[in-house]
Amino acid sequence: xxxxxxxxxxxxxxxxxxxxxxxxxxxxxxxxxxxxxxxxxxxxxxxxxxxxxxxxxxxxxxxxxxxxxxxxxxxxxxxxxxxxxxxxxxxxxxxxxxxxxxxxxxxxxxxxxxxxxxxxxxxxxxxxxxxxxxxxxxxxxxxxxxxxxxxxxxxxxxxxxxxxxxxxxxxxxxxxxxxxxxxxxxxxxxxxxxxxxxxxxxxxxxxxxxxxxxxxxxxxxxxxxxxxxxxxxxxxxxxxxxxxxxxxxxxxxxxxxxxxxxxxxxxxxxxxxxxxxxxxxxxxxxxxxxxxxxxxxxxxxxxxxxxxxxxxxxxxxxxxxxxxxxxxxxxxxxxxxxxxxxxxxxxx
Amino acid sequence: xxxxxxxxxxxxxxxxxxxxxxxxxxxxxxxxxxxxxxxxxxxxxxxxxxxxxxxxxxxxxxxxxxxxxxxxxxxxxxxxxxxxxxxxxxxxxxxxxxxxxxxxxxxxxxxxxxxxxxxxxxxxxxxxxxxxxxxxxxxxxxxxxxxxxxxxxxxxxxxxxxxxxxxxxxxxxxxxxxxxxxxxxxxxxxxxxxxxxxxxxxxxxxxxxxxxxxxxxxxxxxxxxxxxxxxxxxxxxxxxxxxxxxxxxxxxxxxxxxxxxxxxxxxxxxxxxxxxxxxxxxxxxxxxxxxxxxxxxxxxxxxxxxxxxxxxxxxxxxxxxxxxxxxxxxxxxxxxxxxxxxxxxxxx
Numbered sequence: 064x065x066x067x068x069x070x071x072x073x074x075x076x077x078x079x080x081x082x083x084x085x086x087x088x089x090x091x092x093x094x095x096x097x098x099x100x101x102x103x104x105x106x107x108x109x110x111x112x113x114x115x116x117x118x119x120x121x122x123x124x125x126x127x128x129x130x131x132x133x134x135x136x137x138x139x140x141x142x143x144x145x146x147x148x149x150x151x152x153x154x155x156x157x158x159x160x161x162x163x164x165x166x167x168x169x170x171x172x173x174x175x176x177x178x179x180x181x182x183x184x185x186x187x188x189x190x191x192x193x194x195x196x197x198x199x200x201x202x203x204x205x206x207x208x209x210x211x212x213x214x215x216x217x218x219x220x221x222x223x224x225x226x227x228x229x230x231x232x233x234x235x236x237x238x239x240x241x242x243x244x245x246x247x248x249x250x251x252x253x254x255x256x257x258x259x260x261x262x263x264x265x266x267x268x269x270x271x272x273x274x275x276x277x278x279x280x281x282x283x284x285x286x287x288x289x290x291x292x293x294x295x296x297x298x299x300x301x302x303x304x305x306x307x308x309x310x311x312x313x314x315x316x317x318x319x320x321x322x323x324x325x326x327x328x329x330x331x332x333x334x335x336x337x338x339x340x341x342x343x344x345x346x347x348x349x350x351x352x353x354x355x356x357x358x359x360x361x362x363x364x365x366x367x368x369x370x371x372x373x374x375x376x377x378x379x380x381x382x383x384x385x386x387x388x389x390x391x392x393x394x395x396x397x398x399x400x401x402x403x404x405x406x407x408x409x410x411x
Numbered sequence: 412x413x414x415x416x417x418x419x420x421x422x423x424x425x426x427x428x429x430x431x432x433x434x435x436x437x438x439x440x441x442x443x444x445x446x447x448x449x450x451x452x453x454x455x456x457x458x459x460x461x462x463x464x465x466x467x468x469x470x471x472x473x474x475x476x477x478x479x480x481x482x483x484x485x486x487x488x489x490x491x492x493x494x495x496x497x498x499x500x501x502x503x504x505x506x507x508x509x510x511x512x513x514x515x516x517x518x519x520x521x522x523x524x525x526x527x528x529x530x531x532x533x534x535x536x537x538x539x540x541x542x543x544x545x546x547x548x549x550x551x552x553x554x555x556x557x558x559x560x561x562x563x564x565x566x567x568x569x570x571x572x573x574x575x576x577x578x579x580x581x582x583x584x585x586x587x588x589x590x591x592x593x594x595x596x597x598x599x600x601x602x603x604x605x606x607x608x609x610x611x612x613x614x615x616x617x618x619x620x621x622x623x624x625x626x627x628x629x630x631x632x633x634x635x636x637x638x639x640x641x642x643x644x645x646x647x648x649x650x651x652x653x654x655x656x657x658x659x660x661x662x663x664x665x666x667x668x669x670x671x672x673x674x675x676x677x678x679x680x681x682x683x684x685x686x687x688x689x690x691x692x693x694x695x696x697x698x699x700x701x702x703x704x705x706x707x708x709x710x711x712x713x714x715x716x717x718x719x720x721x722x723x724x725x726x727x728x729x730x731x732x733x734x735x736x737x738x739x740x741x742x743x744x745x746x747x748x749x750x751x752x753x754x755x756x757x758x759x
Contacts, residue, residue, distance in 0.1 A: 072488075076725040196441065215724075219567035219666035222617050236587070236591065243588055260700045266659040268569050270666075270718050270732045277680065279720035287721065292594035303667040307569065310658050311614040318567035318666075330627065345685035349623035352608040359616040365729040370618050372627035375636065376563075376649035383651070384618045 069097035073132045073156070076139025077101035077145065078110050080229045081161055084395035085136050085334060086114055088364075089131065092399060095406070102128050103139065115327060118144045126150035131409065134402050139393065151390050152188030157411055159398045160188050163282075166191040166290060173293050174328070174407050176400050178205040183401065184410050190401055193294060194286040195393025196220050196306065201294050202366045202392070204321065204386045206335060206340035208295060212324025214379075215301040216291065221309050221316040222272060223357060224264060226389050232312055238265035239310070251335070254308055264310050272306040281306055287374075314357035315393060317385040333381055337368050342366050347371050355386040363388055364396045418443035419756070420505070421480045423495065425449035425469050427579045429509060431483050432743035434462055436712075440747060443754070451487065452478050458478055472576055474498035481759065484746050485509060500536030505759055507538050507746045511630075514539040514638060515733050521641050525690045531749065531759050536596035538749055541642060542634040543741025544568050544654065544663050549642050550714045550740070551733045552669065554688035557641060557679060560672025562727075563649040564584050566635065569657050569664040570706060571619060575601060579612075585659070600699040602656055612658050612687060620654040627708025628653055662705035663741060665733040670725065678721050681729055683715050688716050690740070695719050703734040712744045 076082045082103075085280040088098065099114055101121045108123035122128060124143070127293055129151035137144045138161035139248060148158045148165070165171040169388055172182035172396070173191045193201070202216060207213060208316035224231040234252045241248055242265045250261035254271040280288075287304040291297075312321050338345040346355045357366030366387040374380030387393060405411055420437070424430045430451075437444065447462055449469045456471035469590060470476060472491070477483060477499035485492045486509035494517030496506045496513070511518040520530035521539045526549050535554055541549070548566060572579040582600045589596055590613045598609035602619040610617055620631035628636075635652040639645075684691040694703045694715040702717030716736040735741060754758055 188701070217565060217668055219653075221569070221657070239587055242590055243584065243591075254700070258700060261705060262704060267704050268657065268664050269704060270664070270702050271700060275700070278723075279697050280716075280723075292669065303668065303722050303724065303730065305567075305718070305730055307664075310629070311616065316616050316655075318655065319567055320651065347629055352602070352606060352619060352623070354618050356610060356615050356617060358611060370627075370653070374449070374651050375626075375628075376651065382651065382653055385530065386523065408705070 064144060066132070070133040070279065071098045071131050072241045073100040073102055073129060073135040073151070073356045074094050074126055075102045075135060075137045075143065078103050078107040080225050080232070081138040081390055081394040084113060084390040085138065085398065088399045092403065094399065094402070097244060100128065100132065104143070104257055106110045122229065126159070126214060129144070129154045129156050132156040134159065134405070136398050136402070146387060148189055157405060158188060159192060161192040161394055161398055161403050163194065165189050165288060165380060166193060167293065173290060175294055176199050176402050177202045177340070178294050178406050179296065180404050184408070186410070189261070192394065192401065193281070195226055195291040195389040196222060196283065196317065197287050198296070198393050199315060199366045199385055199387035200287070200317055200319060200396050202342055203337065203383060204367050205295070206343065207321065207335045210336050211328055213297070213326055215322035215323060217303045217320040218287065218304045219318045220304065222306060223311050223313050223389055224253065224308065225313050226315065227256070228334055229255065235264050235310055235312065238263050242266055247262070264308060266310060269308040270305065272308050292334065295390065311357050313361040313387055313388055313390065314388045316357055319383045319385055320374070321381050321383070322379045323381065324379070326378070329373055334371050337371070340367055343368060345392055352382060357386060360386045361388050364391050366392055401403045414680065415481070417443045419446045419448070419479050420444050421448040421450055421477060421483040421499070421757070423450045423472055423483060423491065425460060426451050426455040426574050427486060427736055428580070429486040432738040433486065434460060434738065436743045436747045438463055440751065442747065442750070448480065449474065452491070458498055465756050477502045477504050480504040482507065482750050484750070486723070486742065496537055505534065505538065505753060506536060506678065507540055507743055507749050509540040509746055511542065513537050515641065521638060522673060522749050523549050523642055523745060525550045525558060525688070526642050527644065528752050531752060532756070534648060534758070539685050540742065540746045540749065541638045542568060543574055543737040544631065544665065545635050545638040545642070546741050546745050547714045547733055547735035548635070548665055548667060549665060550690055550715050551685065551731060552659065552668070552686045553643070554691065555671060555679055558684050559676055561645070561648065561669060562672055567652045567666045568652065570654060571659050571737055572601065572656065575656070575662065583658055583660065583665070585613050586611055590614055599668035603735055611741050612656060612675045612750040617656040618653065624628065636661040639751045658707050661709040661733055661738065662737055663737045667731045667733055669721070669729050669731070670727045671729065672727070674726070678719055682719050685719070690714055691716060702732060705734060708734045708738050709736050712739050714740055754759040
């Protein structure tokens with residue numbers, strides 16, 4: 064495809080939690096759009112959404128919707144991506160897919176630009192956007208891996224409900240009010256909409272995100288484990304994850320333990336590397352109680368790191384607290400950022 | 412002291428979050444009380460509280476309050492314990508102290524009955540009740556240490572606001588309603604009442620519990636590290652902790668990674684050991700989405716364990732999810748349990 068100045072962009076799943084943030088991010092970044100097409104399932108077709116000063120009507124996605132599209136941003140669930148991403152590619156579009164449908168496929172690059180931007184150029188039409196909790200973690204780990212080597216990652220997550228979509232956020236809001244009013248809590252969505260049992264999330268913590276796998280890990284945990292290895296090109300990296308859903312709306316936090324390979328690394332060295340890394344903001348000063356929180360990072364595109372300290376028993380071990388807006392760097396912004404890098408590098 | 416059938420018991424800090432639970436627990440356990448004396452600071456003196464069918468008036472604590480007391484349960488802050496515990500001991504009482512004042516003192520046993528009940532008999536008048544987040548963790552680890560050996564513990568906590576007292580619980584309630592009403596959040600208590608800055612806890616996560624130490628760890632984290640080593644009699648055990656305050660009222664949850672010494676241990680073996688251990692309830696069946704949560708464990712005296720699984724990279728590594736009511740096993744129940752063991756063993 065020859066270089067253009069503006070592009071025809073489709074957003075699939077435009078009315079969802081991530082889709083809405085994609086529109087906002089395209090607008091905030093003043094993305095070079097020629098024509099913007101908003102697509103959805105038949106259920107949401109006909110909805111109206113605003114982009115800049117325009118009012119756009121959401122259309123039902125069909126294979127023909129992708130005629131003339133240059134870049135298609137997908138975030139409407141794995142089955143929609145499986146059905147329509149190949150149709151979009153067949154019609155000449157590059158697909159940036161925010162579902163888990165293609166992430167582990169060998170011919171699909173799985174990309175966090177701060178970590179493996181160069182992988183984009185190997186794409187065969189589809190580029191996968193990683194899982195939200197994975198993105199912020201690898202973005203924080205990459206500058207350390209690069210300078211210090213990395214042999215082990217152990218993470219426990221503190222994840223916002225918006226990662227499970229608008230319905231989950233509504234459920235938290237309704238249950239919270241019911242709890243404060245002394246009423247019974249009605250649980251229909253979390254931990255996993257399609258799973259058999261549902262538990263209240265308001266004033267609670269649920270150690271299940273996505274469905275359980277045969278090995279006793281949840282799919283969310285396996286995504287963090289497998290995607291981290293793929294993005295960082297470290298198939299033998301030791302990675303473990305425990306993923307927990309918590310009663311807040313936006314931003315995931317992560318308690319991350321790592322072991323680096325280099326000897327004699329100081330906390331100052333780790334902080335210095337993080338403070339200079341692209342996309343990372345170091346917010347770390349115990350003396351003034353400075354550390355990132357979900358509320359403080361919501362609505363921002365960066366990954367925030369605090370609580371950096373050395374393990375007291377292992378000279379190579381360090382602890383970090385990593386926080387980022389799960390709908391922005393964890394989803395919409397990382398997808399738009401991939402699109403920006405494609406354009407800047409002429410990798411369409 | 413000769414054996415009696417009933418005892419004169421004082422509860423110091425009776426009006427606080429833990430003090431209230433101490434009264435409930437003494438009543439639930441039908442503790443053999445002759446006379447019950449409720450003590451507090453001058454601020455709360457005069458309050459009335461119920462024990463069984465009696466209405467009791469809370470008195471201001473003075474050294475003379477402890478005349479004739481056999482067992483004094485302290486939970487009114489470290490400075491109150493420092494001031495009055497020696498006065499109680501001088502007058503012949505055994506003190507069970509729920510503050511951090513004496514926990515690391517060499518001549519003070521630090522006790523979780525399921526782990527180190529025998530240490531009680533070395534007391535010189537004061538027995539310390541460990542930190543809430545430590546108690547539930549060591550209770551879950553002890554049966555594994557005993558059968559499999561234990562070389563490493565790495566924990567990330569998910570802690571309820573009631574651990575910071577009734578004021579913190581009120582703050583969560585008020586902020587939650589303000590947030591739902593679209594109002595500004597007023598933060599005056601959390602993360603630490605006496606610290607300089609305060610941040611909203613409603614729909615948020617605060618990676619600070621208690622004040623920061625020079626080494627970058629919080630005091631809560633150092634309590635978990637140091638108390639675990641003391642209770643388990645393992646000064647060289649590798650322990651690391653990240654402690655996080657979360658927006659729920661009751662029960663702490665913990666994502667715990669351990670390494671055992673024995674080779675070839677299976678997940679079934681770990682589950683079997685936990686299911687047979689005193690004070691532990693195994694709630695673990697991924698196929699039926701069975702795992703403990705803060706809401707499901709609140710109001711119960713046991714420690715609940717779920718999500719038991721082997722680390723995917725380390726044959727000796729296992730992950731656990733440990734949940735317990737921080738005001739019961741984490742405080743009031745563990746204190747009353749120590750008192751029960753003292754009586755049963757005639758260790759007064």
